[in-house]
Amino acid sequence: MDKESYFIRKLVESKITQGIGDDAVVFSNRPLNLHRGKGFCLPSDISSPVYAMDMFWEGVHFKKGWFSNYEISKKAFLINISDILAMNAIPKYALLGISIPKDASKTLLDDLLAGIKKVCTEFNIKIIGGDTICGKELGMAISMIGEARLRPLFRIGAKIGDLIIHTGKVGGSHAELKTLLKTGMKINKKSRFYEPILRTNFIYAISRFAHLGIDISDGINAELNRLSKIHQLYFKLKNSYDKNFQSGEEYEMLFCISPKDYLRVKKLASIHRVNVSCIGKVSRGKNAYRCMCWH
Secondary structure (H helix, E strand, C coil): CCHHHHHHHHHHHCCCECCECECCCEEECCHHHHHHHHHHEEECCCCCEEEEEEEEEECCCECECCECHHHHHHHHHHHHHHHHHHCCEEEEEEEEEEEEECCCCHHHHHHHHHHHHHHHHHHCCEEEEEEEEEECCCEEEEEEEEEECCCCCCCCCCCCCCEEEEECCCCHHHHHHHHHHHHCCCCCCCCCCCCCCCCHHHHHHHCCCCCEEEECCCCHHHHHHHHHHHHCCEEEECCCCCHHHHCCCCCCEEEEECHHHHHHHHHHHHHCCCCEEEEEEEECCCCCCCCCCCC
């Protein structure tokens, strides 16, 4: 069985692709280009494109047996979508690069496709191209293209006196990873390490007044160190010894607001059924919190 051809054919048949078949896809609003390119030249429907790219690779992000193949492809797409949402953008298109193990069965490929279709259908994403190879490990590299909303959220914009807030609870991802590495038991499907929870509507709601936003992929401590370097300010934690702040792959939202907007955030959190925690404040100085190397 030609695994690469089978995968591409089934992907196209899933109806979550668009413009696949040429060396690359063209976005244009020129009538001549659209006519000549037929299905490989798409109408340009993004005025402010947002690009993000992430990888999800066996031996680096997961081990065999931790996830089903359906769960692997599902999480690979979700963590990429998280980057787009964190910018207050709408995910629209994806370029998919995938390494298929040489011993992959038809069932394995079908399961991967099912996970991809599930997420792309939920978020209305079209796959517009990519590449497939046969390799030793299963891995996915996804480039996501989104449409920026009226007010994008950047990593810069914090002011002295701002409150530091994150959504949800953190620490569960690291706890689950430690258990898996120690026992090798099947993953707990209720854990954050198993599947990220994306706060789409809440992010959109706070984007009107939040000063910055970033998703927690490498841990709160690591993200705050990045923010400190960008701003040359001290992102001071109330409890800098909390080990949960070193937990990566949480994919919760970390953001800063003016103190006057705190009650507003609490109200929106209640409306969207999201837990929020105020963990610190921005002041003069710099921070260098202890971090874990995740990947």
